[in-house]
Amino acid sequence: MNRTPPRRGTAVKALLLLVLTALLSALGVGGLSSPAYAADCAPDASTACVQGVIKLASGEPAPGIAVTLSGGGEEQETTTDATGKWVFSVTEAGSYTVAVDEASLPEGQFFRSADSREVEVQLNSQASALFPLTDDPEAVQQPAGEDEDEAATAGASRSSADPFSWPRFWQQFVSGIRMGLLIALASLGLSLVFGTTGLSNFAQGEMVTMGGLLAALFMGLTGNLWLAGLLAVIASAGFGWAQDKVLWKPLRKKRLSLMQLMIVSIGLSITLQYTFQFFFGSGVVRIDRGTAETITLAGVTLTVQSYIAMGVSLLAIIAVGLGLMFTRFGRATRAISDNPALARASGIDVDRVINIVWVVGGGLAGLAGVFFGLVFNGLNWFTGGTMLLMFFAAVTLGGLGTAFGAFVGSMIIGMMVELTNIWLPGDLKYATALLLLILILLVRPQGIFGRKERIG
Incomplete structure (x- = not known):
């Protein structure tokens, strides 16, 4: 049976629903906004x-x-x-x-x-x-007699007049590598799940959020950052295992369509968001409240935690790639991705492989959440939701269902987001990454590493 048409249609519908969700979120629908000052302090x-x-x-x-x-x-x-x-x-x-x-x-x-x-x-x-x-760093001096409002205005005008400098370019370049690696951790799990089940998992962002929040919780209990991060990753992997056993496997056995499964994942995403908000509040949760030490290499300044995050992320990505290429589990995963019915007929335990994929995807998402919380000095209940669009963009750009494509797409998205920040203010930098996605898909609809498939 040809599975291409439903997968292709699901991918298109998933992207349309994702854009709609993002627009509703931007308009304040479907999420709770932060409390206004009037509720925090009312002068009398x-x-x-x-x-x-x-x-x-x-x-x-x-x-x-x-x-x-x-x-x-x-x-x-x-x-x-x-x-x-x-x-x-x-x-x-x-x-x-x-x-x-x-x-x-x-x-x-x-x-x-x-x-x-x-x-x-x-x-x-x-x-x-x-x-x-x-x-x-060269703009920190304040001219004599200039008050804070004038300093902010003058600084903004100087920045807009000449936003580019080579030191800033290299700083943003390395930040782009860091962002790409963090996006790749979450995108790999998303790509593996899609490749083996065809499911566009909208709850992947909440799995990232869970990793960071659990790390903060375990940090308060143990006081050891490494142990807290390890426990958060293990708990996230366990949640991935339980998620498949309790929810997705029974739904697959009932032969629900991919569209129905995707809607369930949206419901799970919303449920997890409000669960996080109930237990952790709507404010920023910091994993490590200590002073972050910085290291300057070749004029680029990053925290020690950022260097560790980049190194561990790269090692995790390489380990997953080697596992998919040279292990029995990796060959089984690729076989299921190509043709689940043939893989089952060949003696492969499809359900067991899919369950392991959920475990790996949950662990990678949890690790990404830990590093997002450390690198960006905190996270909240909606951190994963704000990054979900970047995860889907990376997977679609690289090629749906391909792990290597997800990595390459993530690095491109990360670099675009950080480098365009030199010229574009605020969240407008994310628009350039999505514009690049649209342009590439117009030329190559299957993504950079996706395969052309005949429909019909």
């Missing part, structure tokens, strides 16, 4: 609010940044949420000092001017403090 006759937003040099929110407020006989501490917001509530008028912990800044980010501000606070009012960031 006995209360004043001190608040602000910290954004990266690219214009993206900077979550997990430690902020302290001192003065009036008290000292408070908080961290920025997923949108980069921070807020304090005070009950006495007077002068307060707001300071940002430089150690909590992501690597490659610097204060454009000072790391602390003096603010005058009056009751029944709001006060704010700005901390503009830059990724150019």
Whole structure:
């Protein structure tokens, strides 16, 4: 029986539904937004609010940044949420000092001017403090007599006038390699599941989120980062095993269509999102609250955790690739991907191989979640959901169902996202990666490493 038409149709419908989901998410439908300041601090006759937003040099929110407020006989501490917001509530008028912990800044980010501000606070009012960031070390000097608003404006104009520099290019280039490797970890599992079952798993992003959140949980229990990461990966792999045994295998035996299975995965994704939010809250969860050490090599500055993440990710990807090429399990996986009915007739235990694929995919997604949480200084309940579009883009770009194609597609997406950040602000950089995907599919619909298949 020719399986090509339903798979091809499912892939197209999956992409259409994915785009719709992303649009609804961007419009605030299907997800809970972060609480507004009005709910956190409401100024009145006995209360004043001190608040602000910290954004990266690219214009993206900077979550997990430690902020302290001192003065009036008290000292408070908080961290920025997923949108980069921070807020304090005070009950006495007077002068307060707001300071940002430089150690909590992501690597490659610097204060454009000072790391602390003096603010005058009056009751029944709001006060704010700005901390503009830059990724150019040469731009941190503030001209004499220039206040913080002028510094931010002048810095933005200087950046927009001459955004390109070779040091920044190489910094973004290495960041692109790092991003590509992290996307590849999650995309490999997504590609393997699609190759063996034909399922476009929309819950893959939540499996990534689960890995990071479990790492934070185990870090609080054990106090050892390596042990916490290992336990998170094992738990994620176990969840992949249980997911197939409890949900997907029974549904396959009932001969549900791929479209029905995909809708179930969307429902599972939404369920997991709200489960994470219920247990971990809507704020940023940090795995390691210690000071991240940085290393500068050839003018590129990254944290030690970033170097470790890149190295371990590359080793994991190579191990999966070698396993698929030279082991009995790898040959069985490729046989099922080519023709499940023939593989079963040849004596291959298809259900057992698919279950192992889910275990491997869950472990890789959990490992990606751990590294996302460490490299980007925290994650929240919707981190995987925001990256899901990148995972699907990488798999589709490289070729549906091909592990090597997923890796190459991930590296291309990662490089495009980070390099275009030199010129494009905020989340607009993701649009270039998707535009590249559309252009390549117009020329080569099967993806870079996909095979042409005759329909009919």
